[in-house]
Each structure stands twice: as C-alpha cells, then as structure tokens.
Amino acid sequence: MSYNYSMNHMLTLLQSVTPVPRDIPLALPLPEWLLVVLLVVSFLAHIIFVNLMLGGSLLTLWAQVKGLKNKEYDTLAYEIAKTITVNKSLAVVLGVAPLLSINVLYTVYFYSANALTGLMWIAIVPLVTAAFLLTYLHKYTWHKLEDNKGLHISILALAVLIFLFIPLIFLTNINLMLFPEKWGTIKGFMSALALPNVFPRYLHFLCASLAITGLFLFWYLGRNRYAFETHFKSITRYDIRKQLYSLALGVSVFQFVLGPLVLITLPAKGVQWNLIIVILCGATAALPAMYWMWKGITGKPEEIGMNFGKVIMAMTLTVLLMASGRHVYRSNALAPHKKLMAEKTKAFERLSAEARAHPAPDESTTAQASGTPAAPGAAVFQANCASCHKKEGRLVGPPVTEMVSIYQGNLPGLKKWIRQPGKKREGYPQMPGFPQLSEQELTILTDYILSVK
Amino acid sequence: MDFPMFHLDWLNDRFLIAMIAIVHVFINHGLAVGFIPYITWLEQKGVKMAGASNITDPEWDHLVYRKMKVAFIITTTIGAMTGVGIWFSAGLISPSSIGSLIRVFYFAWFVEWLTFVTEVVLIMIYFLTWKQSNQSLKAKIRHIRFGWFLSVFSWITMCIIVSILGFMMDPGNWNTDHSLISGFTNPIYLPQLFFRTPTAMVLGGVFGMLLTTIFTDRHSAWRNTVLKYGARWVLCWAPVSLVAAVIYYKAMPAAMRENMSTAVGTMEFAQYYDLLRYIIPGAVSLVVMLGIWTLFRPRSVRMWMVLVPCVAAFGFLGIFERVREFIRKPYVIGGYMYSNLLREEDYPLFKRDGLLKYATYATASKVTPENKLSTGRDVFMLSCSRCHTTNGINSIVYVFERLYGIGKPLDENSMAAYIPNMHNGRTYMPPFPGNNEELGALVAYIKHLQQTGEPLEGAQSAGITVNPGNSTEQIADSVQSK
Structure with a gap:
C-alpha cells in the first residue's frame, strides 16, 4: 500500500515537468523481443560500416598528409580511400533497418527528439550527401590533382569534418529521446547537444571507429590476395600492420578511461545492476583481445597475424555486449515513462470510443429541426453553401437572390452548375464542384434556393 | 498532437517532404530502374559488335562505362540519401502517420530493405568490377549477367514500394483490412506499376542519350550508333508509357479523380491542371520526335535537343507524383487519419x-x-x-x-x-x-x-x-x- 502510494507520488512528480504523450494505438508488428533483437543486431551491422567509413577517412587523411614527405604513404592513402566509398554505401543502406526498428519500438521518443532538433536532424541529408560527393571527388581526382596536393587534401579534409560532425547529431538525438523530462527545456539542437553524456559518448564512438578500422585494415592489407609488394617499395606489409595493430590497441586502452567516464555521466535513472554487469562483461571480453594484439606487436614479424581470428572473436563479443548494454540502459531509463504513456493511451482510447458511441448533438442540424417546410433543403444549404453564399450581398460568392434571378425556371441549369460550376467571374474565386451530392439532395437544395424571396 | 510540432513557416512542411521525395523518385526511376537495363543492353551490344577476336570494343565499352559512372555516383550519394531523407522528413512532419504506417508495413519495408541491400551490393559489384571483367570473355559475360540481375532487383524494389503507395491511395481499406496484401491487390496497384515501368525506361533512355551527347564530340566513332540505340530504346518504351499513363489516370478511384481538378486547380500554381493536360501528350511526343529524328539524322543531334525532352520527361513523372500525393487528401491514411494527423x-x-x-x-x-x-x-x-x-x-x-x-x-x-x-x-x-x-x-x-x-x-x-x-x-x- 505504502509502496503503491510512493510509486504514485513519484509518477505525479515525474509528470509535473514531463510531457506524457499518447502512443500510437496500434499493435507492434512483431513480438517486442524480436524487434529488440532486430534493432540491436541491425544497428551493429550499420554502425560497424559507419565506423569504417569514419575511421577510414581519418586514416586516409593522416596517410595523405604523411605522404607529402614520403610518397609511399600517399599510395597507402589511395588504397584506404578505395575502401571508404564502398563502406559508406553499406553504412547508409544498412542504416535503414535499425531506423525502421527504432521507429516502431520507440515511436514517440524518437520522433519527439527528432522534432526538437529538427533543422539539424534534416540537415543530415544534405550534409552526408555533400560528404559522399566529396569522397568521390577526392578518389576520382587523385591523379588529376597530382600536382595540386593542397587542394586535393582539402577536399578530403572537408569530407572528414562533415563525417566527424554527423555522429554528434545522431548521438544528440539518441540521447535526447531518453529524457522526456528534459524536452521542455530544449530549444533547438545546440541546447540538446549540451545535455550531459553527449560528448563522452562521442569520444567513445570515435575511439571505437579507429579501433575497428585499424583491425579491418590489418586484415584488408594483410590478405594473401592483396598484392602489397606491387604497390609499395620501401615500407613493408609488416610495418603497416604493426602500425595498425598499435592503433587498435592504443585506442582500446584509452577506451578503459572513456568507458567509466561515459558511465559516470549517464543520468542515474537507467543505471541498474543489469547494465553494470553487461558493460563489465563487455570490457572483460576486450582484455584477451588486447593481450593478443600486444603479443602480435611485440612478437616475431611473421607471426603478427597469428591470433587475429581470436582478436576479432573477442572484440565481436565486446561490441555485442556494449550494444546490448546500450539497449539495457534505454529500456531501464524509459520503463516508467512508457508505463505512464501506455496508461494514458488506454484512457484516451476509452474516452474516444465513448464519444463515438454518444456524439455531441450537432448544432447546425438541431437548429434546422425546428422547422419550416423548406427545412431539409435549408440543411443541405447550411452544410454545403452557407460558408460562401448568404441571402443578400457578397460573402465569398454572389448572393442567393442573384441565383434566383438567373435560374428562376431553370432548375436543371442550376443543378448542372452546382455539380460542375463554369468559369469564374472577374474578382471572384472559382467555385468548387459538388459532385458528391446525391440527386435527391440536389433536388431539395435547388428547390430551397429558388424558393428564397 | 502527441508530438512536438516541427514546422517550417516559410517553406511549408509538405514542400520539404515533396522536394526530397521527388528528387529520389527521379533518381530511382531515371538512373536506376530505367537506366541500368539500358546500360546493360549497350554493354551487351559492345560485346556483340566486337567480333570474334575481341572481348568488346574498348572505345564503345569505355563510353558506356562513363555513363554508368555518372549513374553510380549519383545513385549512391543523392539517390541513397534522399531515400533516407524521405524517412527523416516524414518522421519530422508527419510522425503520427508514418509511425502508424510503419506499424502495419514493418514487414513490407523490411523485405524492401533486403532487396535494397541486394541492389546496392549488386550495383557496387557491377560498377566496381567493370574494368576487371574486360580481361576475359567469360568474365565479361558474367558481368553483363550481373547487370541484368541488378535491373531485376531495382524493379522488384519498385514493385514493393508501389504496393505501399497504392495502399495509401485506396480509400477505406485501412479500417477493413490493414495488411500488406491489400497493397498488392488494390485496384490502383497494377496500373501504377504498369505506368512506372515504361516511364522509368523512357527516362533512363533519354538521360542516357543526354550523357552520350555530353561525353562524345560530334566526330567520335561511336556517337551516332550509341545515339541511334538510345533512340530505339525510347521509341520502344514511349508509346507504352503513354498508354499506361491513360490507364493509370482512369484507374484512380472515382471520388479521388473528382478531386483532381479542384486539387490541382486551386493551388497557387494556377495553371497546374492545364499543365497536366498538356504535359502528358507533350512530353511523350517530344521524346518520340527526338527518337525519330535521331534515327534519321543522328549527326545533327545536339545536347540541347536531348535536354529539352529529357526535362519534359522528368516533368511528366513529376506531375504524376504531385497529383498522386494530392488525391490522397483530405486523408493521409485513407479513411483513417486526416492530413492534419488527427484520426x-x-x-x-x-x-x-x-x-x-x-x-x-x-x-x-x-x-x-x-x-x-x-x-x-x-x-x-x-x-x-x-x-x-x-x-x-x-x-x-x-x-x-x-x-x-x-x-x-x-x-x-x-x-x-x-x-x-x-x-x-x-x-x-x-x-x-x-x-x-x-x-x-x-x-x-x-x-x-x-x-x-x-x-x-x-x-x-x-x-x-x-x-x-x-x-x-x-x-x-x-x-x-x-
């Protein structure tokens, strides 16, 4: 009892600052757990290619700048650049499934956050388009702009800047949707960006991008099928792979600083033991991967890739657990609000059904019930004509008295005009046709009009 | 009323969706559905014309490749992002309706997404392996087969999305039977698909001809032949497109067709409705004239002579999209939700x-x-x-x-x-x-x-x-x- 009271009390407090909208009153298309699995898995597939696109363009930029001194790195940049345009296409197309799933699972939260940051949210479309076009321009002008490296690198730098900015918009939205209690305080994108937790998560994401791209390129440039020696003369496959492993390892270590920071800055409402456990398991799974990378870097050159399969497996587990942790937090954080929303939706549906069953009497029809013989025609006139025509003087169209003077004795002519009016006269708007009126309605209407004196 | 209201007070909210959607449809129809079969067909011609000793004619093949490059770049940038943009803009402006539609069409959109992923993967394989495939006849033939696969997939993607569009135009079915099946079985589905298919082919062909005039100078070897193939392509599809346009118009539910004159006539674009009556026969005859002219006098064809029918053909599709959107009114979901998002x-x-x-x-x-x-x-x-x-x-x-x-x-x-x-x-x-x-x-x-x-x-x-x-x-x- 007292628990119930305090629960209610808490809910009331929550509401006093928090909007509680109604949900869309339609059933979910699939069981909720299945939608959640689809959301988490499809999101992972999407975000990995986003990581590769962002990390790839950052590394291309780095290699190309380094390539100004050492020509071999320019070649490396070109080789990495070729992967970006493929990865970016997959990133976009794989983004649609999680977008659909989050739309259906978190309809109200997601759309509300989108609307509150609306201009920046829709700016994603032109911004990403521009960044994509720039990456193509960069890739296809590599040889043409051979002697104009400054310009060529600037093209990529601009694309990288856009790529770096886009995740901030997404993170701001995904963060804002978790906190309906903050919605009332938000005035545009910048204020939503300033909510705690956006920047720590952003840095966490950037590091993940570099780690994943490091591992991807480690494999891509290390494949047997990849004819490394035909592209590069002085730097060896081992040099590059060692650098890439070091990058992946370095940022993974840094994640152990950023991770706790993200957790600390998370608003407390969704932090529960289930979250902590999932996150800790995820972090633990990364440890052996980091150990194997370390062994690879410090071991013999020919054995650098020995444990790569195990590294990928452990890291996959980490990523899966971290993505699940994300969902656990979202689910924890929104649970009370979702419950309120469901109650409100149910109550509204009940009220709406009741009002449908007992509609309020329509004023216009009751007025005419008290009637003269012309009442039925007057009702049709009231509903269809009275907004634009009155007995005398112009309202929108000409007065009824004028209709009488034109059509007296020409009932079919008047009917025809109402069904399909002819050309408008100077200074008047065109009258719309009323083909939806039945022959009977039309007859009583025209009788009524022509009876006006 | 349960969502914060995003609102563009000068541009008009609907305009934002319309702008993004129309660009997407143009690219989807003109540069994918209709363009890729045209390109694959030309690539195949190159192999046939090369004779037994060569895999393909290198100059011909390179010209076709360059055209594909344009389509590849545009579809994977503006095309892809406007596709996502439709979701983004609809979610901002019309959250209740798009939210309701996704609840019902989740499965359809999921399947569409799978075909879409396949389409993107195929388009990348097709374009990025083009040059490599020129090393052996076997690889080239496999490459051409990829092109046909890709054509079929783009078309299937369109078939599914037309079902969803058709559903929204068929009044009353939401309340009686809101499932995907009614999207495929409703009376507007086949006419709409029948209209879109040849129209996309015409757009693809005319756009292809335009690229030919841009990429070749008047004395280059293959220019006339490529142009004439383009002419045959559009002449083959244009009459079908005209017939299909008439059938589509007639199949629109009667009540909605009644709306068309008021709908189109009362917008601020005052001559819209008249435009519709002129642009349909106008655009098709321009395309046909271009086709016939090219067949007989290919040498005299200039870029602007292709540009005019090309713009007209895109306008032809555009005006149909505009009308289709408008005849949904006053509903956003027929019989269920009004365009003000209230049920x-x-x-x-x-x-x-x-x-x-x-x-x-x-x-x-x-x-x-x-x-x-x-x-x-x-x-x-x-x-x-x-x-x-x-x-x-x-x-x-x-x-x-x-x-x-x-x-x-x-x-x-x-x-x-x-x-x-x-x-x-x-x-x-x-x-x-x-x-x-x-x-x-x-x-x-x-x-x-x-x-x-x-x-x-x-x-x-x-x-x-x-x-x-x-x-x-x-x-x-x-x-x-x-």
Whole structure:
C-alpha cells in the first residue's frame, strides 16, 4: 500500500515537468523481443560500416598528409580511400533497418527528439550527401590533382569534418529521446547537444571507429590476395600492420578511461545492476583481445597475424555486449515513462470510443429541426453553401437572390452548375464542384434556393 | 498532437517532404530502374559488335562505362540519401502517420530493405568490377549477367514500394483490412506499376542519350550508333508509357479523380491542371520526335535537343507524383487519419470536449478571453500547420484573402462561418476538429496574423510547452466519473 502510494507520488512528480504523450494505438508488428533483437543486431551491422567509413577517412587523411614527405604513404592513402566509398554505401543502406526498428519500438521518443532538433536532424541529408560527393571527388581526382596536393587534401579534409560532425547529431538525438523530462527545456539542437553524456559518448564512438578500422585494415592489407609488394617499395606489409595493430590497441586502452567516464555521466535513472554487469562483461571480453594484439606487436614479424581470428572473436563479443548494454540502459531509463504513456493511451482510447458511441448533438442540424417546410433543403444549404453564399450581398460568392434571378425556371441549369460550376467571374474565386451530392439532395437544395424571396 | 510540432513557416512542411521525395523518385526511376537495363543492353551490344577476336570494343565499352559512372555516383550519394531523407522528413512532419504506417508495413519495408541491400551490393559489384571483367570473355559475360540481375532487383524494389503507395491511395481499406496484401491487390496497384515501368525506361533512355551527347564530340566513332540505340530504346518504351499513363489516370478511384481538378486547380500554381493536360501528350511526343529524328539524322543531334525532352520527361513523372500525393487528401491514411494527423474516429471526442484538452503540447487546455491568441496559435499548430504556413507558401492568410479579397481586412465571423463547412465544398480539406471556442480562437489568431505578419516558430527552434491541464490523472478521473 505504502509502496503503491510512493510509486504514485513519484509518477505525479515525474509528470509535473514531463510531457506524457499518447502512443500510437496500434499493435507492434512483431513480438517486442524480436524487434529488440532486430534493432540491436541491425544497428551493429550499420554502425560497424559507419565506423569504417569514419575511421577510414581519418586514416586516409593522416596517410595523405604523411605522404607529402614520403610518397609511399600517399599510395597507402589511395588504397584506404578505395575502401571508404564502398563502406559508406553499406553504412547508409544498412542504416535503414535499425531506423525502421527504432521507429516502431520507440515511436514517440524518437520522433519527439527528432522534432526538437529538427533543422539539424534534416540537415543530415544534405550534409552526408555533400560528404559522399566529396569522397568521390577526392578518389576520382587523385591523379588529376597530382600536382595540386593542397587542394586535393582539402577536399578530403572537408569530407572528414562533415563525417566527424554527423555522429554528434545522431548521438544528440539518441540521447535526447531518453529524457522526456528534459524536452521542455530544449530549444533547438545546440541546447540538446549540451545535455550531459553527449560528448563522452562521442569520444567513445570515435575511439571505437579507429579501433575497428585499424583491425579491418590489418586484415584488408594483410590478405594473401592483396598484392602489397606491387604497390609499395620501401615500407613493408609488416610495418603497416604493426602500425595498425598499435592503433587498435592504443585506442582500446584509452577506451578503459572513456568507458567509466561515459558511465559516470549517464543520468542515474537507467543505471541498474543489469547494465553494470553487461558493460563489465563487455570490457572483460576486450582484455584477451588486447593481450593478443600486444603479443602480435611485440612478437616475431611473421607471426603478427597469428591470433587475429581470436582478436576479432573477442572484440565481436565486446561490441555485442556494449550494444546490448546500450539497449539495457534505454529500456531501464524509459520503463516508467512508457508505463505512464501506455496508461494514458488506454484512457484516451476509452474516452474516444465513448464519444463515438454518444456524439455531441450537432448544432447546425438541431437548429434546422425546428422547422419550416423548406427545412431539409435549408440543411443541405447550411452544410454545403452557407460558408460562401448568404441571402443578400457578397460573402465569398454572389448572393442567393442573384441565383434566383438567373435560374428562376431553370432548375436543371442550376443543378448542372452546382455539380460542375463554369468559369469564374472577374474578382471572384472559382467555385468548387459538388459532385458528391446525391440527386435527391440536389433536388431539395435547388428547390430551397429558388424558393428564397 | 502527441508530438512536438516541427514546422517550417516559410517553406511549408509538405514542400520539404515533396522536394526530397521527388528528387529520389527521379533518381530511382531515371538512373536506376530505367537506366541500368539500358546500360546493360549497350554493354551487351559492345560485346556483340566486337567480333570474334575481341572481348568488346574498348572505345564503345569505355563510353558506356562513363555513363554508368555518372549513374553510380549519383545513385549512391543523392539517390541513397534522399531515400533516407524521405524517412527523416516524414518522421519530422508527419510522425503520427508514418509511425502508424510503419506499424502495419514493418514487414513490407523490411523485405524492401533486403532487396535494397541486394541492389546496392549488386550495383557496387557491377560498377566496381567493370574494368576487371574486360580481361576475359567469360568474365565479361558474367558481368553483363550481373547487370541484368541488378535491373531485376531495382524493379522488384519498385514493385514493393508501389504496393505501399497504392495502399495509401485506396480509400477505406485501412479500417477493413490493414495488411500488406491489400497493397498488392488494390485496384490502383497494377496500373501504377504498369505506368512506372515504361516511364522509368523512357527516362533512363533519354538521360542516357543526354550523357552520350555530353561525353562524345560530334566526330567520335561511336556517337551516332550509341545515339541511334538510345533512340530505339525510347521509341520502344514511349508509346507504352503513354498508354499506361491513360490507364493509370482512369484507374484512380472515382471520388479521388473528382478531386483532381479542384486539387490541382486551386493551388497557387494556377495553371497546374492545364499543365497536366498538356504535359502528358507533350512530353511523350517530344521524346518520340527526338527518337525519330535521331534515327534519321543522328549527326545533327545536339545536347540541347536531348535536354529539352529529357526535362519534359522528368516533368511528366513529376506531375504524376504531385497529383498522386494530392488525391490522397483530405486523408493521409485513407479513411483513417486526416492530413492534419488527427484520426477520423477521434473527431467526436474533439468536437465534444475540444482539441486542446487532449493536446500534449499546448499553452492551455481551454480557451479563455485572455488566452485567445495563444490558444488560437495552438489550434493552428495542431490542426492547420501540416499544410499551411502563417505567411509563407500556402499561407492561411493568403487562402482566406483569396476568398474574401486580397488586402481586405479579414472578418472573424465570416471565417468562423466558413471553417466548419469548408470540407463540403473543398473536399480535399479535413473537417475542422475543434469545438466552437477553439474555432473562435483560431479565427482571432488568423486575423492577428493578417494584421501583424507574426511568424510561427516550430518546436525545432521554439521548443515545446507541456499542456498544463493535461495529465494522466485528469484523464483517468474523467473516465471514472462517467
């Protein structure tokens, strides 16, 4: 009892600052757990290619700048650049499934956050388009702009800047949707960006991008099928792979600083033991991967890739657990609000059904019930004509008295005009046709009009 | 009314969706569905013409490759992003309707997504392996087969999306049977698909011819041959497209077709409807003329001579999309949800208790003499702002001035008499949802707009005001007290 009271009390407090909208009153298309699995898995597939696109363009930029001194790195940049345009296409197309799933699972939260940051949210479309076009321009002008490296690198730098900015918009939205209690305080994108937790998560994401791209390129440039020696003369496959492993390892270590920071800055409402456990398991799974990378870097050159399969497996587990942790937090954080929303939706549906069953009497029809013989025609006139025509003087169209003077004795002519009016006269708007009126309605209407004196 | 209202007060909210969607349709039809089979066909011709000793004619092949490069770059950038942009813009402007549609069409859209992923993977394989495949005849033939696969997949993607579009145009089926099947079986489905297929082919062909004139100079070896193939392609599809356009027009449900003249005629683009009547035969005959001319006098074809029919053909598709969007009105989901995002079945409740009482975001839940302007603004935002602006495109002040005289002071009583009945005459308008007090507040606000030109900020800049009188308790209480 007292628990119930305090629960209610808490809910009331929550509401006093928090909007509680109604949900869309339609059933979910699939069981909720299945939608959640689809959301988490499809999101992972999407975000990995986003990581590769962002990390790839950052590394291309780095290699190309380094390539100004050492020509071999320019070649490396070109080789990495070729992967970006493929990865970016997959990133976009794989983004649609999680977008659909989050739309259906978190309809109200997601759309509300989108609307509150609306201009920046829709700016994603032109911004990403521009960044994509720039990456193509960069890739296809590599040889043409051979002697104009400054310009060529600037093209990529601009694309990288856009790529770096886009995740901030997404993170701001995904963060804002978790906190309906903050919605009332938000005035545009910048204020939503300033909510705690956006920047720590952003840095966490950037590091993940570099780690994943490091591992991807480690494999891509290390494949047997990849004819490394035909592209590069002085730097060896081992040099590059060692650098890439070091990058992946370095940022993974840094994640152990950023991770706790993200957790600390998370608003407390969704932090529960289930979250902590999932996150800790995820972090633990990364440890052996980091150990194997370390062994690879410090071991013999020919054995650098020995444990790569195990590294990928452990890291996959980490990523899966971290993505699940994300969902656990979202689910924890929104649970009370979702419950309120469901109650409100149910109550509204009940009220709406009741009002449908007992509609309020329509004023216009009751007025005419008290009637003269012309009442039925007057009702049709009231509903269809009275907004634009009155007995005398112009309202929108000409007065009824004028209709009488034109059509007296020409009932079919008047009917025809109402069904399909002819050309408008100077200074008047065109009258719309009323083909939806039945022959009977039309007859009583025209009788009524022509009876006006 | 349960979502913060994003609002573009000059551009008009619908315009944002329309702009993004039309660019996407142009690219999808003209540079994918209709273009890729055309390119694959030309690639195949190159192999056939090369004779036994060569795999393909290198110069011919390179020309076809360059055309494909243009389509590849555009489809994977602007094409892909406008596709996502339709989701983004619909979610901003029409959250209740797109949210409802996704609940029903999740599975359809998921399947469409799978074909879409396949399409993107195939287009990358097709384009990125083009040069490598020129090393052996076997690889080249496999490459061409990829091209045909890709053509089929783009077409299948279109088949699914047309089902969803067809569903929204078929009135009444939401309430009786809201499943995907009714999207495929409704009377508009096949005519629409039949229209889109040849029209896409015409667009692809004409766009291809345009690229030929850009990429070749008048003396280059293959120019005339490529142009003539393009001409044969469009001449083959253009008559089908014309017939299909007529069938599609006739298949539109009768009530909706009635709407077309008012719908198109009363927009600010005054000659829209006339344009429709001229542009259909006009665009098709331009394309046919270009085709015939090219067959007989290929040497004299200039870029501008292709550009004109190309623009006309895109306009032809564009105007059909515009009309298709409009004939949905007054609904956004036929028979279920009006274009103001309110459900038809909730109208009795709103009429009885007022709209504001149930609005999550509003400055007050009841109209009083003191708050008339701010509640009028709320009512406008909730029931008019999806289609009307205050002083921009299709502005509420302008539509009333057009009725009562441009520049004349608006009369609150006349507007209050007009609004409750407007849906009878203007059948594309949803009925006014609120009660009499809210009507009074709305007309007072409209008059205020005319006098002051005050702009209306959407939630994206002004934020939201949580309705002070709207809490779960109050609704629950009122249920219990009945």
